[in-house]
Amino acid sequence: MTISQIKILLVEDVLSIAVLEKFELEDRAYQVNYVLSGEEALKEIIEQNQSYDLILMDIDLGSDMDGIRTAKEILKRRNIPILFLSSHTEQELVEKTEKITSYGYVVKNSGITILDTSIKMALKLFKAHQDLEQKEKLLQLIAENYPNSYVLIFEKDFKISFISGQSLKKHGATKLEEIFGLNSFGTFKENYLFIKDYIIKTLHGEECGFDLEIGNEYYFCRTVPLSLSNQRIEKVLFVTEEITERKRTEEIIKSSETKYRTLFNSSQDAIIIDDENGHIECNDTAYKMFGCDNKEDFLSREPKEFSPERQADGSYSFPQAYEKVHLAFKNGKEHFKWTHCKKNGEEFPVEVTLSTMVLFEKPILQAVVRDLSGNKFL
Incomplete structure (x- = not known):
């Protein structure tokens, strides 16, 4: 996307400031529309369903619908990067913006160069988040559609940070939040110490494969070390494939072979x-x-x-x-x-x-x- 294709909504309650910022941004080749209140911003984004690549949001809009509240309402319905603007630098105000999904905080009168750079960084970060989200969705889709297989990712503290949809159903949950961060003890119960040993080995770089019996079901489990860009192992990919039917078939065959061998030799x-x-x-x-x-x-x-x-x-x-x-x-x-x-x-x-x-x-x-x-x- 070129700068001339980037469409920005400026939310600023002071008309003169809005006009000046619009002029400066358009001079940098951005497409800019402005509104003078949070209510107008909601109408523009939600009611009229206008499409924007980024929102520049003044925090102090001089009304009950301030910039932070407006941003929350917009983000409930649309996934748009929001960059906050304010003439205030108090820590309490900055912390409020950190509690919602935003892509930065720019102090007013910092100059068009800083604002331009902040916009580009916000858009770049937003795209990176979107790419990561797409990759996670693809991984989730693959994991959910891999037959009889359950995929989890364990952190170094043995807590779950990723789990496939089939695994959710297996553990009686309907959404990730119900099991996210659950310790492997809560997931595997009596097999916890057995599995923990393999996770520890994998955190030290060893890829492991082993059979696991849970109740009346059998699984083949595989643990794979996951390294980040610094090559340090931070996570463990844990893939389990249900092999109950195969195991039972093997036992039947083994039993039949034993009977046949007994008859054969006697x-x-x-x-x-x-x-x-x-x-x-x-x-x-x-x-x-x-x-x-x-x-x-x-x-x-x-x-x-x-x-x-x-x-x-x-x-x-x-x-x-x-x-x-x-x-x-x-x-x-x-x-x-x-x-x-x-x-x-x-x-x-x-x-x-x-x-x-x-x-x-x-x-x-x-x-x-x-x-x-x-x-x-x-």
């Missing part, structure tokens, strides 16, 4: 799992059935080592084995009688059931082998 039948390269897994019964020293000994050997050259009917084992595997992949399952041999060459009759499956996008063959030696299963 089976009296040999269970062997192969891929295109050979054996990849077996139970204890398998390596014992084939006379191997241990599981590793069995898995290191090729499948063809455990079949004799010929089957009981005199046919060659390899072509028949290939045909059985082919049928298993074609039909999903194949059941047949077979003659195997142990590591030492001793032959024994078995009953084999081949089943096929896909594991990690790879075709897998599972063989369940029942030893029929001595007709003990017949």
Whole structure:
């Protein structure tokens, strides 16, 4: 925005001063309108909805509606930078202006150069505040729309200075003011000391990740150090992602794996799992059935080592084995009688059931082998 595009409303109850200041500011290329009372200023801004980039507000307007009160009423409805003007410099008066959002205090008769500089600084500061507000809104928007995630920022005293909308709902609050500044003890209760340790580590520069159980819910938490322009760590970004369903699914899978592993290893039948390269897994019964020293000994050997050259009917084992595997992949399952041999060459009759499956996008063959030696299963 160029100076010639900047539109200023001057609120000054003395006409001669208003005219002079308008002339001096327009000489600096500003667009200036003036009103002579707080009431007129409210009418101009609120009722007529006129647009201004900055308001120059005389504090002493000679009526009940002084500059400070007028500024408060305007700021309730519009976000406009206000620069106060006064011929008084009493500390009490200056402190009153500091209690509302303003962008400076200029003593009258300081000269047009100082006033011009103050206006430019006020506009620059206002733009910086707007940019920061937009960034905070963007951060809030991202945080609120990140599924199952809650974002907080902790200060060095462990108090909250930022919290996402989803986190507000999580803590039963409807607006930031209800939880702003709340100590992490009030937020995390029995987990306070556990979390505090991670926040302390992060304030010393360590990025941390950990699981947290709160009631019946599980969260993955991540703490990230936040540095200001001086590179000193002043804040901690605390992001929690609810992983309750994932955790429960993992527990179900783990439980299923435990049950499967128990059945797998306790089976009296040999269970062997192969891929295109050979054996990849077996139970204890398998390596014992084939006379191997241990599981590793069995898995290191090729499948063809455990079949004799010929089957009981005199046919060659390899072509028949290939045909059985082919049928298993074609039909999903194949059941047949077979003659195997142990590591030492001793032959024994078995009953084999081949089943096929896909594991990690790879075709897998599972063989369940029942030893029929001595007709003990017949």
